[in-house]
Amino acid sequence: MEAQVIFDRLWAGYTSQNPHVRKVYEAFTAHGESVVNDHIAFRTFDDPRIGVDVLARPFLASGYVEKGEYVFESKHLFAKHYEHPSMKDAPRVFISQLVSRDFSPFLQQTVQALVNAIPEGLLQSPELIYSGRQWGSLSYQVYQKLREESEYAAWLYVWGFCANHFTVSVNHLQKLSSLEQVNSFLKDHGFTLNDSGGEIKGTPAELLEQSSTMAGRQLISFVEGDYEVPACYYEFARRYPDTDGKLYSGFIAKSADKIFESTDNK
Ligand code: NI
Numbered sequence: 001m002e003a004q005v006i007f008d009r010l011w012a013g014y015t016s017q018n019p020h021v022r023k024v025y026e027a028f029t030a031h032g033e034s035v036v037n038d039h040i041a042f043r044t045f046d047d048p049r050i051g052v053d054v055l056a057r058p059f060l061a062s063g064y065v066e067k068g069e070y071v072f073e074s075k076h077l078f079a080k081h082y083e084h085p086s087m088k089d090a091p092r093v094f095i096s097q098l099v100s101r102d103f104s105p106f107l108q109q110t111v112q113a114l115v116n117a118i119p120e121g122l123l124q125s126p127e128l129i130y131s132g133r134q135w136g137s138l139s140y141q142v143y144q145k146l147r148e149e150s151e152y153a154a155w156l157y158v159w160g161f162c163a164n165h166f167t168v169s170v171n172h173l174q175k176l177s178s179l180e181q182v183n184s185f186l187k188d189h190g191f192t193l194n195d196s197g198g199e200i201k202g203t204p205a206e207l208l209e210q211s212s213t214m215a216g217r218q219l220i221s222f223v224e225g226d227y228e229v230p231a232c233y234y235e236f237a238r239r240y241p242d243t244d245g246k247l248y249s250g251f252i253a254k255s256a257d258k259i260f261e262s263t264d265n266k
Helices: 003-017 019-030 057-061 105-116 126-130 140-149 151-159 179-188 253-263
Strands: 037-045 065-072 077-083 092-098 165-169 208-212 217-222 225-230 233-239
Touching (some): 003 037, 003 126, 003 165, 019 179, 037 105, 037 151, 057 126, 065 253, 092 151, 105 151, 140 151, 179 233, 208 253, 233 253
Parallel strands (some): 165 233
Antiparallel strands (some): 065 077
């Protein structure tokens, strides 16, 4: 399948589930900007039935190739990123997975039960990446218990398979040329930024600067009742040229660590 078809479908799901993302996008376009994506990101568990390599399949089938591997020690995550060698302005695809062996037997057993509940046919299907939560009703008690160990696990328990975030390429913007300008623009329009570790993660010397909105909160039905929980966020990235003169294309584990906190339930 053509990569653009995949991204259009992911974007439709992402913006319908996250109204603030559409508003940010519309603020950019009203400002005369055309938005190009730097990358899109997914989250998953490290069970081999749904791990990074499984979620990557539809992208590999549409011409993407593996480019980099990352370890996020404090968040207990492993990730890979993928690029399309020939499609113009193709976003990078970033897929992370929770390293479950680093967590309690409760978390590990919960993950296994969730994956066991996914229909067998879906595990083999390119539809998996759009399929959201596939484990039936949610328990708020389980959600809270997962949160105590990993906000990432709790987020994944509620939302399942979908784009966790899209990322605007600041390099492609015409008028807002720095991340500082982008952040001011967003705040002037009333959006809340993730300021964990400062609004801007990374430095020009590290060749990548990123910022993000805080995830919007959505009312979710749990078996115990309805509770508001964080959904998805929107990210902004500015890349700098490496010594070879080409824009750096990878990711910085130290910076992304704080970006992951955009979905913390505060
Ligand atoms: Ni990102």
